[in-house]
Amino acid sequence: MDQRGPFALPRYLVAPDSLEILELDLQGSVLKIPSDVGFSRLKSLQLVRTQLLDQNLFHNFVSSCPLLENLSLEGCLFYDFKVLDISLRNLRILFVDNDMGGGPFDERLWECVLKIACPNLAYFHLSDPFAQNFSWDKIPSLLQTATIWPWWWEDALIREELANYLLKLLRGVCHAEVLKLGKYILQHLYPVVAEPRCFSxxxxxxxxxxxxxxxxxxxxxxLIYLLKCAPNLQLLSVYIDEEEYDCDYEWEIPDEAIACSTDHLKMVKLIEVDYSDYEL
Incomplete structure (x- = not known):
């Protein structure tokens, strides 16, 4: 726990009913959330390197901001949270990123369930580390861009559980127009891509x-699995990790029809492979 003591929102911030944007970087301190205060006009809330101690107070606080459109949680420690419940009808942007450079802030999201019920979400970003479990209460049908960027999971975790976790995440962003996926998503999906349930x-x-x-x-x-699930894809961008260049495996594309490649695909970009000897 931080030795500087909890940070309480000043009365001059709590009192007015006109506040629309609130950004706090507490450098690891605890945010003391008032139990009887909400911001009826708040549209954007950003919390950076902040300790949150009570899941009910945090949920009630966020829920008391009915106009909230942008919620960003960066490097936050969800202390003793069992569920991180983000249920906001008007939310348009959700950014959750706990990759803030080590320590307890890199671990606490592991210990809770992340529940999202934001039907009007347009932009979704989830980065490492992931929560213990994940649920979409309402799949956002207006989603424009989704970014899912996982880290490397420990070997002790069951590979099939990881794949199921990722499939659940992907089902929730099935309406996205732009999808950005990190390297380890492809690696952990591989054990189950041949199963029929993947194509649901x-x-x-x-x-x-x-x-x-x-x-x-x-x-x-x-990659082939994802292409088969995106029949209207127009642009495919593949970024090759520089650390993989010493691999002796040669990519081979299966000789089979993929709907997007025959009907809609207009551009393919392969990045950071032009100076290597590998062939596609």
Missing amino acids: TTFYNLKSLKLFTGIDKCYIGS
Whole structure:
């Protein structure tokens, strides 16, 4: 716990009913959330490196901001949270990123369930580390851009559980027009991409897919799976990890029809591979 003591919102911030933007970087301190105060006109809330001690107070506080459109949680410690419940009808942008450089702030999201019920969400960003479990109460049908950027999970975790977790995440962003996925998503999806249940999700609205990947066969297998699920894809961007260049595996695209490649795909970008000897 931080030794500087909790930070309480000043009365001059709590009292007025006109506040629309609130940004706090508490450098690891505890935010003392008032139990009887909400911001009826608040549209944007950003919390950076902030300790949050009570899940009910935080949920009630956020829920008491009916006009909130932008919620950003960066490097926050959700102390003893069992559920991080973000249920906001008018929310348009949700940014959750706990990759803030080590310590307890890199671990606490592991210990709670992340529940999202934001039907009007347009932009979604989730970065490492992920929560213990995840649920979409309402899948956002107006989603424009989704970014899912996982880190490397420990070997002790069951591979199939990781794949199921990621499939659940992907089902929730199935209406996205732009999808950006980190390298380890492809790696952890690979064990189940051959199973029929993987194709129960179709990204009909997806026009642009940006992937960060490696050279190994697990990446190309997951890539093909995603292409099969995006029949209207127009732009595919593949960023190759520089650290993978010493791999001796050669990418091979299966000789099979993929709907987007025959009907709609207009542009393919392969980035950071032009100076290597690898072939696609």
